[in-house]
Amino acid sequence: MATKGRRQPRLKELSSELGLSITTVSRALAGYSDVSAATRERVREMAARRGYVPSRAGRMLVSGNSGFVGLVVPLRDSHFIDAFLGEFIVGLSEAFTDSGRDLTITTAARDRREVDVLRHVVNGQQADGVVLTRALSEDDRVTYLLDQQVPFVLHGRVLGEDRPYVWFDTDGETAFGEATRMLIDLGHRDFGYLTFTEPLTFAHFRRIGLEGALRDHGLNLPDQAIAAVSRFDEAEVERAADRLLSLDPRPTAILCATDGLAIKLLDVAAKRSIHVPADLSIIGFDNLPVSAYASPGITTFDQSIQDSAVHVAEMLVKLIDQGIDAVEPRLVQADFIARGSHGPAPPARPSVRAVG
Amino acid sequence: MATKGRRQPRLKELSSELGLSITTVSRALAGYSDVSAATRERVREMAARRGYVPSRAGRMLVSGNSGFVGLVVPLRDSHFIDAFLGEFIVGLSEAFTDSGRDLTITTAARDRREVDVLRHVVNGQQADGVVLTRALSEDDRVTYLLDQQVPFVLHGRVLGEDRPYVWFDTDGETAFGEATRMLIDLGHRDFGYLTFTEPLTFAHFRRIGLEGALRDHGLNLPDQAIAAVSRFDEAEVERAADRLLSLDPRPTAILCATDGLAIKLLDVAAKRSIHVPADLSIIGFDNLPVSAYASPGITTFDQSIQDSAVHVAEMLVKLIDQGIDAVEPRLVQADFIARGSHGPAPPARPSVRAVG
DNA sequence: CATTCTTTCCAAAACGTTTTGGAAGCGGCC
């Protein structure tokens, strides 16, 4: 056992030292009018001097609210996605603190599914609401929280949920649609898409944007030009990139679901002496810090993770305080960041088959 | 007011449904032997079916422990340091969850000093222990927590605190000492140091390492070759880097307290057509993801932030459970990551003064 | 049969807070 630290003063102690009842001290600190100005001052002075802060537990018990907001982070991902999470957490924490709440972070370990951890957090009443990141197309966390009527905000969207819920998302469909149109204007005709096998909703929408724009121009994305990799397997990304670059005809433009993938693809292209952007245009999403320093810099979309976090936090606070009718889901546009990884399509060259 | 969600079942409810007392249900779930095996099973089955999780508040109240561990994050810093924080948080959370605790994150907003926030967290009994990052040479947080006898682990060290406390640090002194010796062997004689004005202890030790190695070789670091910048002011970094590169004689090797600074310095050098590493060797610290992608890649030291976080978490858990005698402070060595930003000293060239 | 020991259960207290429903004292009013 650790040596018990000097115990913090509690209401009982303050009240006996002041010769007042617990009730009066509590009400004085809360600023109620049924305690005289003189007493109020006396109480406040004493509380300040003793550094009194009400016990969270006592408060929770009577109010039913914990004053905490929960975030369940999934088992550890690749390095790049962790970067997202870190920034997101810092942004959330800042915004929640502004509203007098604190953020608690629980990890879904290897052996506990996220929804189980969530159930634990919710049923243990250790959070008045939760934030969900990394939405899946069909997400059991969303179903569960809706069933339980627990306030939550989803960063991202799910597909096919009829009940209303609060989400915040970046419009990847529009972004990749516009990127694709731009590339078509630059002469590109053979496209590829590098994405994740996990049914991440954002990857879905980005693909929809790409395919929609292609269709509008009478083009299409052949199945073999879509490479999907698990986000837990670094090596697989290289193999997938390699496969895309071996296609015949080889795509002249590859859109990547995230910057993390784009950077890997850039590496693989370099190894095969495929010049970017002369031979190949690459476009990513997220505007990771590294993307600016890759050579060439990755052309990408910025969605200001910290801003997203702040919005998500504000939405959740509003949801908790005022109910679901007070808050609208929100779709924000991503900013296009033009850097060096895209350019005009290379002059048409005969396919390997035509040569052979 | 938000619509109250379906209330979670509590002990009282379970007990009345089972026709048992609250005590028995509680003890059955806790596995005490004074409840029959049959009853225990019956209780457990019911609890599982109803998804019962004990209320954190109730537990806290009686046990005096919150089950939370606190982290107070300082007001928002520059982008690069935030990257550190994010990774650190994810590592912490993972390790704490393994020990059955959760991490709470509170932000020191613009107007609240860190130590005040800390006082709030501690006196409100919302954490059984806290983690401190970014140690300052003289750190009022450490003084406060020692006074209050609150368990804490400091990531970093302070100077001149006599009482024992638990810290975890990376040996920047040895690292920069060795880097300096290596650079001396490569022919460098004129060194510079780019650091922070804030009295961050890690910057202090890194500088000690640099100066110690210089002294061993009869060299020294002139005052004007030390440039210190506030970590909140991006523009100042450029000015400082500029100033270092304008010295006469111009340093041929500049050590930077962090990779963030090193990258800025690299940019400024490029703008002035100073070639790295031909004209200037740069060495950083932290091994940020971007450092690998800068060109040339930054030679740096890796301290595996996630591993640090895990160690810090484990130390704190031990400290809380077993007391301060059970846990030793710990100094770990950083890994040298040789990349392209350092090399042999350029051939001696006459100083500006000698020419004029 | 009376006594002790086990087994199985439970009522009550305690933790710290806020809220509810008064109570006491006082001055002013009829």
Added chain:
DNA sequence: GGCCGCTTCCAAAACGTTTTGGAAAGAATG
């Protein structure tokens, strides 16, 4: 003097849990 209203205070209850100190019933022991 009796009544009212105002100001200022407080006792008690409630929130959910764990622990303490039994109690009741049956089994083993004398």
